[in-house]
Structures are given as C-alpha cells and as structure tokens.
Amino acid sequence: MSATSTLADLPARYAAGERRGISSICSAHPLVIEAAFLESLSVEKDVLIEATCNQVNQEGGYTGMTPAEFRRFVEEIAVRVGFNTRRLILGGDHLGPNPWKHLPAEDAMQRSEAMMDAFVRAGFTKIHLDTSMGCAGEPVALSDAETAARAARLALVAERAAAESGYDLPVYIIGTEVPIPGGAMEALDHLELTTPAAALETVEVHRKAFGALGLEDAFARAIGAVVQPGVEFGNENVVVYDRAAARDLSGVLRQMPQFVFEAHSTDYQPVSALRALVEDGFAILKVGPGLTFALREALYGLDQIAAFLDGGPETIRPGMEALLLAEPKNWEKYYHGAAADLRLQRHFSYSDRIRYYWPHPQATALVDALFKRLEGRILPETLISQYLGALYPAVAAGKVEAAARALVLEAIRSVIRSYNDATG
Structure with missing residues (x-):
C-alpha cells in the first residue's frame, strides 16, 4: 500500500x-x-x-x-x-x-x-x-x-x-x-x-x-x-x-x-x-508558521544561553534585526503601527514572516555561528529552564539531550507531536 x-x-x-x-x-x-x-x-x-x-x-x-x-x-x-x-x-x-x-x-x-x-x-x-x-x-x-x-x-x-x-x-x-x-x-x-x-x-x-x-x-x-x-x-x-x-x-x-x-x-x-x-x-x-515560530524561539533562547555562558553579546536577534531592516520586502506590507510595534512584530508575530529570512546567507551564517559557539557543550539545565522553559521538563527527565541542535529539533518536534496526537 x-x-x-x-x-x-x-x-x-x-x-x-x-x-x-x-x-x-x-x-x-x-x-x-x-x-x-x-x-x-x-x-x-x-x-x-x-x-x-x-x-x-x-x-x-x-x-x-x-x-x-x-x-x-x-x-x-x-x-x-x-x-x-x-x-x-x-x-x-x-x-x-x-x-x-x-x-x-x-x-x-x-x-x-x-x-x-x-x-x-x-x-x-x-x-x-x-x-x-x-x-x-x-x-x-x-x-x-x-x-x-x-x-x-x-x-x-x-x-x-x-x-x-x-x-x-x-x-x-x-x-x-x-x-x-x-x-x-x-x-x-x-x-x-x-x-x-x-x-x-x-x-x-x-x-x-x-x-x-x-x-x-x-x-x-x-x-x-x-x-x-x-x-x-x-x-x-x-x-x-x-x-x-x-x-x-x-x-x-x-x-x-x-x-x-x-x-x-x-x-x-x-x-x-x-x-x-x-x-x-x-x-x-x-x-507552517507555527513550526518556524518554535524554531525561532529555540534559536533566540540558545543565543541568550550562549551569551550568558561566555559573557559575550547575543548575536541572533540583533543580526536578524539588521537583516530585516535592510531587506524589508517580506514584512513591511504586513506589519503596522509605531516603531516599537513594528520591532515587536518583526521578531514575535504569529504570522512569523521572519521565516522568509532564515535561508538568507546572513541568517544561515548567524545560526551556524551559534551552533559552533555551543558545539560540544552540555548546557546547564538551569539555563534551559530560564531561557527555554518549555523544553526543560523533557531535558530534566532525560528524554532530550541538553545540546543546542537537539533542543532546536525538540522545540519543533513538540509542535508536530501535538498534531500527531490530534490526528490519531
């Protein structure tokens, strides 16, 4: 069949x-x-x-x-x-x-x-x-x-x-x-x-x-x-x-x-x-957008963890903001309001128009650099609780490895899991 x-x-x-x-x-x-x-x-x-x-x-x-x-x-x-x-x-x-x-x-x-x-x-x-x-x-x-x-x-x-x-x-x-x-x-x-x-x-x-x-x-x-x-x-x-x-x-x-x-x-x-x-x-x-929304949440959380661990700056959100402002064609017709409203929507809108930018060479370079920054590291559970709280229970239970790539995949899988549960 x-x-x-x-x-x-x-x-x-x-x-x-x-x-x-x-x-x-x-x-x-x-x-x-x-x-x-x-x-x-x-x-x-x-x-x-x-x-x-x-x-x-x-x-x-x-x-x-x-x-x-x-x-x-x-x-x-x-x-x-x-x-x-x-x-x-x-x-x-x-x-x-x-x-x-x-x-x-x-x-x-x-x-x-x-x-x-x-x-x-x-x-x-x-x-x-x-x-x-x-x-x-x-x-x-x-x-x-x-x-x-x-x-x-x-x-x-x-x-x-x-x-x-x-x-x-x-x-x-x-x-x-x-x-x-x-x-x-x-x-x-x-x-x-x-x-x-x-x-x-x-x-x-x-x-x-x-x-x-x-x-x-x-x-x-x-x-x-x-x-x-x-x-x-x-x-x-x-x-x-x-x-x-x-x-x-x-x-x-x-x-x-x-x-x-x-x-x-x-x-x-x-x-x-x-x-x-x-x-x-x-x-x-x-x-669709709900999956890349989860991806973005995980990347932003990992970026905050990396910044805390090595004392350096966050790179993903500032880098994506620069890209979004430099090439606004995929969001400017869809988001409305004052400057603060637009900044919020560029990153955190349910419509997730930031998803169109992840394949951009600047964005892939940012993500690759983040994974390299955290490569080989087991991340402290307490920081996962702080910055990736939705993933903490699975990590604490030993179901998900406390590593950057595994956490991103789990964030997306958790959304898909809800659909598999619903569809039987």
Whole structure:
C-alpha cells in the first residue's frame, strides 16, 4: 500500500466512523523537515510535506527550487535520518496562477500549467487546485464557475503528466480559504465560516467542470475541500476553533461522503482544538508558521544561553534585526503601527514572516555561528529552564539531550507531536 493511499482513504474512513487525519508540514526549512521525519519515526506515521506555488515552482520560487529539486532536498534529509521515503507524501499547495496574477489570465494560466506539469512529474501526489484569484484586469476573486473551469484545466495537465511519470495518480484538493494563506494581516476577533451551501456548491461546480473535460476519473480522486472552519491567526492573536459554531459545516460531510475538509492556518491551536477539528471532519490539518515560530524561539533562547555562558553579546536577534531592516520586502506590507510595534512584530508575530529570512546567507551564517559557539557543550539545565522553559521538563527527565541542535529539533518536534496526537 502506497503512502498516497493514506490520503485517498480518509473520506471513506471518516464516513465509516473513524476519526483520524493527517498533518501537513508546510515548510522548506531543513530543520523543520528533519524534525518532522524524526517525530514520525517515533510513532511510525507517514509524513506529508507540502510546498506552495510561491515557495517552489518551475522558475524556482522564493526557495530557488524547482519541484524536482525540492523532492531531492527533502529525500536527502529523509535518508540522512533513516526515514523510509516510501512513507513520504509530497503535496503542492495553492497550485494555480497566484505567482503570476499580475499577468493577463492566459499568460498566467500557461505558466500554471507548466508548474503543474513539473510538480506531478516530480512525484507530488497531493495537489491543491487553487485558481480563485483574478489576474491582470480581472476582479480580485473569480466566480465559482470560472475558478472551477481553470482548476479542471490544470487537472487535465496533471493527469497527463501523472500517466507518464510512474508515480501514483494524484489526489486532489479543491477550494480555497479566506483570509490569505499564511495567516491574516490584522488582529482578528471574528471569522466568517464557510456555509454548508457554499461547501456543497464548491464540490458540485468542480464536478461539472471536470466532467466537461472528460475528467470524471480524476474527480473521483478529489478527496478534500478547503473551507474556513473558524480557525486563523493574525499578527497578535489566534482564533481558536469553536466546534459548536462549525457544527452545520461539519454536518454537511454526510451529504458529500467522497470528501473530508482541509483546514488551513491551524497553527497555534491547542491540542484539544486540533483533536476536535479532526473529529468533526477537518481531517487534513495544515501547519507552517507555527513550526518556524518554535524554531525561532529555540534559536533566540540558545543565543541568550550562549551569551550568558561566555559573557559575550547575543548575536541572533540583533543580526536578524539588521537583516530585516535592510531587506524589508517580506514584512513591511504586513506589519503596522509605531516603531516599537513594528520591532515587536518583526521578531514575535504569529504570522512569523521572519521565516522568509532564515535561508538568507546572513541568517544561515548567524545560526551556524551559534551552533559552533555551543558545539560540544552540555548546557546547564538551569539555563534551559530560564531561557527555554518549555523544553526543560523533557531535558530534566532525560528524554532530550541538553545540546543546542537537539533542543532546536525538540522545540519543533513538540509542535508536530501535538498534531500527531490530534490526528490519531
């Protein structure tokens, strides 16, 4: 049985009363990916890792990687830590015109088709079709019918590529969510949940669009719909899942047994909320910024420990601040307020836009220097308690080594562990 069948079987298992799901790791950071494999080795679970159309595409995306290069990058980490790559599922998230929406629609769609072909030929078998955004001269959001027609057009490319690739045929996710992927830009106190009627309409309009292109077999592999169940995070706050408010939306799955729901922006939800989401049919839980938020917390804590131990200065936070100020393009449109507010958000926002800077040569040099500064040292438990308090119990119990790299990996693994607990 292939790892992809783990996804393909989710709707039937949910309809049969089994309340299990899968977490989707949405990150290209090597330490996050390593942590995902290590944690899954401990519980013998498949791993789903996704790349967005902006992160990875045929032109390189902001990671500089094509889909084939991203696959090699992920598999090299898997092999290094002893994870069986047959248990790896790769997903393409928000695949559609978004990277090229500044272009006329036909130009953007042709590039989207090239991207889809590259993803599927590289063995990405979970495909989220997202063509909801308008291109040059179009409304910001398209009609359901146009969105579905463009999604079916991309599915046609995916099916042709899959037939020639030798990989499993893809499973499809349809629909999109509001606010934007990666978290909202403002403080949130209320969200508009997807209505049951809208969820049913999304499925039906895509069914018709696929059928118009003779893609009935492909639509039979559509297993998830992205909806807004009432979970989100802004720069400063998290909206926690309220299952009573989502009861009607969850209940509509009885009318569409081919599907489960996919929930985006589930970062920072308590385990009880994640578990409730899975029980209510939101079986695919996406997490990204919450993982690199944990990474940043651990690096900053280690930096404070290093500064205390050798009497020198902290280097990570001041160095990252200099980089963030020198190259503000990845945060300046998203953070607002006075100078003190901006400084807080640059480092400690839930939206974690600092994550875009960790691959920068200046940032990697800072992190490498920190690990070298602490290399070979067993760190005092009392300093771990002071600066990395959440990790202290595991260290004190002898479950985690009091060493820099082990502590960073444990910080990330602890987040992934909550998702594994919730998904069963």
